[in-house]
Amino acid sequence: MTETTPPAAAPDCSFKDLCLDAVDSEVLASFWGRLLARTVQSTNDGGYAVLPAGPHGEHMWVDPVPEPRAVKTRVHLDLRLSAADPTPLLEAGARLVSEPAGDQHWWVLADPDGNLFCAMPPAPPEWGAPTVEVPTPFELVVDAVDAGAVAQWWAARTGGTAQTRDGAPYWWIQGATGFPFYAWVFNEVPETKTVKNRMHWDVELPDGVATPEALVDAGATVLRTPDDEIGWWVLADPEGNEFCVFLHPAAGA
Known part of the structure; x- marks a missing residue:
């Protein structure tokens, strides 16, 4: 039996992009560009953008940070492969962590900065999922102590x-405004979040909304407000996952 919560009548924000911290942003951005067959551009501030594969996809912003990854990756991507063979990922520079075994039908790999991600074989035909020609993100996965609460x-x-x-020890979201992947998954884990996530997501406010007040009223915590260095808000959700909040592009028109 599947338990479902109805969608909100008017969303407070829409999903925008992904951001990934890296000790060497050029190496990591180049890796993800090769892996996903995408173009990489410098952002002229030490970071890089892995551009969307199409007009409606997400950017992956890779930003330099001084600190190396210290704990297990709490936010990661699941990729769909064109064939049941992770060799192209290894050739692009990924490191194999584990192979399919038992109920685990996917490979776990690590990028050059040690961030874990999963690679799934092609979906069975009866699923009706589209085939892919290159490794393609299809799920964003977030570890959570209370997966149901944070997913809802x-x-x-x-x-x-x-x-x-x-x-099931997980929840998933479908139909999130602006979300570019098949599903947003929240996976239950026993350990609480202790350090900043190496991967986070950006969201965008609706047209005409000037502050993230609705997000704060719903339980988000403000970590940083716009200042001389940044033009966006940094918030954390009720489990402490950081996310950045941007104004709708029309606000700057």
């Missing part, structure tokens, strides 16, 4: 539908 929180903020199955 984000579903309400973005107008998506949160779902789970009886006994």
Whole structure:
């Protein structure tokens, strides 16, 4: 049996982009560009943008930071492969962490900065999933102590539908406004978040909304406000996951 929460009537924000911290932003951006067959551009501030594969995809911003990754990756991507063979990922510079075994039908790999990600074989034909020609992100996965609560929180903020199955240790969101992947998954883990996430997401406010007041009223915490260095807000959701909040582009028109 699947439990489902209804979508919010009016979302507080829409999903925008992904951001990834890196000790060497050029190396990491080049890796993800090769892996996903995407173009990489310098942002002229030490960072790089891995550009979307199409007009409606997400940017992956790779930003330099001095500190190396210290703990398990709490936010990661799942990729769909064109064939049941991770060799192209290894040739692009990924490191194999584990192979399919038992109920795990996917490979776990690490990028050059040690961030984990999963690679899935092609979906069975009966699923009706589109085939891919290159490794393609199809899920964003977030570890959470209370997966149901945080999934329902984000579903309400973005107008998506949160779902789970009886006994499953995870929830997923579909239909989140602006979300470029098949599903946003929140996976239950016992350990709480202790350090800044190496990967986070950006969101965008609706046209005409000038502050993230609705997000704060719903339980988000303000970590930083716009200042002389940044033009956006940095917030954390109820489990402490950092995310950046941008004005709608029309606000700057």
